[in-house]
Amino acid sequence: MAREDGRKADPQGPESTPLWRNRDYNIWWSGVAMSKLGTSVSTLAFPLLVLASTGSAAAAGVVGTCESVGLVAGLLPAGAAADRYPRRALLVGSSLVQLASMGIVFWIVAAGHLWLSLIAVLALVQGLASAAFAGAAAPLVKRIVPESQVRTAFARVEARDYGAQLAGAPIGGALFSWARWAPFLLDALSFGAVALACLFLRTPLGPDAADRPAERPPLRRDLGAGLAFIRGSAFLRYALLWMALMNLFFTGIGFMFIVTLRRHGASPSQIGTAESIATACGFGGALAAGWVVRRLSGYRIILFVSWMVAAGVGGIMVLASRPWLAALCLGASIVFVTPLNVVFASGMVAMVPDAMIARVMTSANMASQSCGWLAPVVCGALADGLGVEVPLIAIAVGLALLAAANHVVPVVRQLGEPPESSRESEPRTDPDERTVL
Template sequence: MVSSRETHVTQQPGPADARGGGQFWRARNFMLFFVATSASTLGSAMVSVALTFAVLSHGHSAMILGVVLAAQAAPVVVLMVPAGAVADLWPRRSLMVGADLLRCASQGLTAVLMAGAHPSVAALVALVALVGIGNAFYGPAESGLIPVLARPEDLRRVNSLLSLSGSITAILGPSLGGMLVAVGSAPIAIGCDALTYAVSATCLSFMRTMRPTRRAATPFHTHLLTGWREFHRRRWLILMTAQYGILNLAAFAPFLILGPVSLAGTPHGARSWGIISSAVGIGGIVGGVIILFWRASRPLILYELAASALIVPLFLLARQAPVPVVALGGIAFGAGMVILNLVAQTTIQRQVPEEALSRINALFGLVAQGLTPLSYAMCGFLARSVGTKPVLVAGCVVVGASVVVLLMCRETWQLRDVPA
């Protein structure tokens, strides 16, 4: 198989760079990328609320809603690693444009379908599965394209700005989606999501690129194995990825699942959890600002500090602290989660060769996202078996133990924030 790779103007310094032209195109490309990412993220945040209530408003049960949401999540888990290999072989920008167009068409048809009186569940499942396929290919290509758009020394700030945009849209999107649902226009919210994908595809299409270069033919399975070898020979990456999986099971799921459960039996429980959820969004902004202005020379130490912050909200929920106090824990949770993601993303971008970047990010993302359904199911089962408080306390212990173990590993202290 002969593959083509896309080389951007920022990679090859030349006369334009000496005159400042390369810096201009780097800024131009990043602004187009920033607008594309922000637009599609806002639309996705809106549709997360709109699709849920659109399904329920047609009289479907919670089980049907679960099937619909699972149909969108499953392709990401199944296709993420192969999609990472494809993104390392073929032009990443082109893959992202194709994924955007697929998601735009799927969401547009979903809006039309849900505007009808009796939408077909089978058709809805098929359409949201196409969105999931687009998500599976967009993510690895996006993570591999960022280092091409920014210099190595700017990656931390670039990732932080993208995270801040994501945190803000995560707060605004559900509110806008909820407003549209409240006036009876859930299909319009879904249609707006389709429009944001069109905006994203347009911006990405205007990014300036050089003529693609050619690489030698490589069998696809060999390409996958090469990516696994690149992952396996970095022990710090294995440790970081394994701990993220542990945090998924011991911190993320207990907080997001057992938090609402703990408040469900209290007066104004839904409103209280809404306050805490908003605090998580605020914490995400705080975490993005911290990374924007603080350069950690040993990134994995900062990674462990962020992981330890996740203990705070679990402990407060276990102690049944007042809602304002738990909201402060929610700020710690949001900040810790964003710092974990930003440190992981930036460190991988600076330590892994560009030609293997999408495969490595896909393997990390498989643990980050692939364990989410399992962690939710395990958390609910354990809470029902032994109670909410023991699960929260166990989460505190497991997270704390993982931090202590990794701080005892020499790789945590030896890895420096310099390009490999």
């Protein structure tokens, strides 16, 4: 691996070293865990704050929409920047911007002045900074862990994110009940923690001097380079289309889960508990994901997951009048999806050259999220006009079609065997012969 000054280095150390002894991975994991926890806390607190102050659900939705718009709009420029400029500086800088914006939110809430327009602008800034952070963070796992441990590292990332989500909701609710400003202060401090973690990493984060062209291409070409790389790979084209549709259906499942339980008489507290049960299942699945991906090929995982998610939606329809059982069906789907996330993330990281990994991964992230916003609108209209069963049936049918496609599309078999059995230490970069794992 190249150092940031262009000289060769091997920051990963011996591949036999377990992850729990990998200093940089553990610092990175812990710093981002703090940031994810803070974000989970403020994600709950923002709509509670706006609802308590204005009583308007539409106003509460404006904040979340602004942040989502900032994230999606910033991903392509963030990927180009991360392959042009020092990634450590981008990570620290974006974290400090988020600290400052959340600090302003804390200040205006503590002062008792809720300016919705200012909070919406700050949410947009948060989304843009999150995109910058995501772009610079995309190559980090590949940089700081050996190739044979990439899947395990991503599995632990999934466990971290589910754990933060599971803990963030009750912590956020308790802090908001104690003092409305408290969740935003915690989130601001969490961005400081991840900024410090990035400063303490010893591994050169790139981009390496040897990978930088003598003359930088125009920024417009860099913005489209990630999408161009994806178009050159049959596997990536299919994977991103598949993930975009899966995200659409999963967003619909999350929305319809709440609507369906409510229509069947569940109280808000029962729905909240049911969602906690489902999240706990996802956390358990994330803890087991490392064990699963080390023993099953990616191809078997994607086939199994595809059909089980469709079956889980069917279970929600049948058991909607029993919130706890319906929650277990949703939780089972989340459990099975976690190893799939690991397979796709590690597979994409393995096949993309470091010199353009940020552009490709941010382009992939943008593409995979491109359809999700449609789900609540479409599902809500179908549920109001035709009943809650119709959108759930449509989602189940769509998931079944995606599962069937995995049996007949040849490139899905490129997911191959677990990395321990791979005979190649480096992925090929010929667009017609790329190996994923």
